[in-house]
Amino acid sequence: MDQVLFVAAEASSVTYAQRILETWKKQGRKIHAFGVGSQDMENLGFERLGKSEEMAVVGAAEIINSYGLLKGVFDNLVAEAEKRRPKVAVVMDYPEFNLMLAKKLHAMGIPVVYYISPQVWAWRKGRVKTIKKYCKKVFVLFPFEVPFYEEHGVPVEFVGHPLLDELDEKLIDNADYLKTHRNQVGIRDDEIVLGLMPGSRRLELKQHFQIQLDAARILSKKHANLKIVILTAPTFTKEKMQDYLEDFRLPYILLKDEPFRMIHLVDMMLVASGTATLQVGLLQKPMVIMYKMKWLTGIFAKLLVRGTKYYGLVNLILGKEAVPERFQGDVTAENMAALLDRYITDAAYKAEVKKDLASLRQYLGDKGATSRVVKALDEYLTV
Known part of the structure; x- marks a missing residue:
C-alpha cells in the first residue's frame, strides 16, 4: 500500500x-x-x-x-x-x-x-x-x-x-433563494445583515472578535434594523464563540455551517484577512478586511511585506484596493463601522465593489x- x-x-x-x-x-x-x-x-x-x-x-x-x-x-x-x-x-x-x-x-x-x-x-x-x-x-x-x-x-x-469546487452556483445573485435561506434562519426581509468572520486561529479570535462586536454596536446605533450573523470557523466550536458573547446584547445569529452557505446570508462582511476574503469575494459580498497582530509581531510583519501594496487576498489578486483593508493601529471599532456604513448609505459605491468582486473568478481557473x-x-x- x-x-x-x-x-x-x-x-x-x-x-x-x-x-x-x-x-x-x-x-x-x-x-x-x-x-x-x-x-x-x-x-x-x-x-x-x-x-x-x-x-x-x-x-x-x-x-x-x-x-x-x-x-x-x-x-x-x-x-x-x-x-x-x-x-x-x-x-x-x-x-x-x-x-x-x-x-x-x-x-x-x-x-x-x-x-x-x-x-x-x-x-x-x-x-x-x-x-x-x-x-x-x-x-x-x-x-x-x-x-x-x-x-x-x-x-x-x-x-x-x-474553492470553486466548494461553490454552489445558486448562492450567487439568486434573490429568491437568498430570501428563502434567510427566512429559514430567522432573518426578516427588512433587516440589514452584517457578517462577522474574526479568523480561524486562536490568536485571531482574541485579537479581532471584540473589535468586530464593538463595530457592530456602533453601526447598530445608526441602523436599528441591523442583524448580526457570526460565522464560526471550522477550527472552533460555537461554545468557544459564545465565550465572547456574554455581554453582547444586539440581535445576532451564531452559525456553524459550510462557509459559503453562511456567507450567502449576509449583505456585507467584516472579515479577518485570509482565505475567507476570497470566499466572501466569490459570493460578491462587499467586505471590509482587517488584521491586527500583537505589537511586536506587527512590526516584523511590516518589514516582511515591504514593497507589497496590499495584504488582503482579494485586493492582491485584483491588483487594487477593491475593498477597504486596514492593518494594526487602523483596526478600530470606529474605523470598521464607518467603512461598513458606506455600503449601507452609498448604493453606487456598493454596486462598484460588487462589480469588482464579480471579476475575481476569471483569475481562478475552472472547477x-x-x-x-x-x-x-x-x-x-x-x-
Missing part, C-alpha cells in the same frame, strides 16, 4: 486535503495517508501525527508558546518519514514549518510537492529559492503564479482554485482543481 505524507495545518488547507482523500476513497485506491490534518480527515482513515486545530498558530508569541508542540510534531514526522518512506509528501501553505520539513524529506530522497503554495509572489520572494531546492513541483491556484515560478526555474502546474491534483500525484503513486 502506498504511503503519502500530508501537512495540512491551516483551516483552508484541511478542506482541500480532505477532498483529495475523499477522491482516492471513491476511486478505491490503496493509499495510506498520514501526517498533520483534521478530525474529518481522520474519519476518512487519515493517521494524525499532528492536529491541525492545535497547530494553526500565528504571530511570534503564539509560535513561541507552541514551540514544544510544533517541534514534537516536526520531529515525529521526520522520524516516521524515515521509517515509512512515503512515495510523496504533500505540503500545504504553513511555509515556515513546511519548508524546513521539505529540506529534511529532500535529504531522504522523498519527493515533496507544494500544494497551496506560500504567496511568495507577493511577499518574502526569497523563499522561492528554498522551494526550488527542496520541492519537486508546485501546484498553484492562480494563473499569474505560473510565470513567477517559471522565471525562477521551479517546476509548476496550474491546477485552479479548489476541478482536486481532480487535477489527484491526477498529477499519480506520477508518484502506484496506479
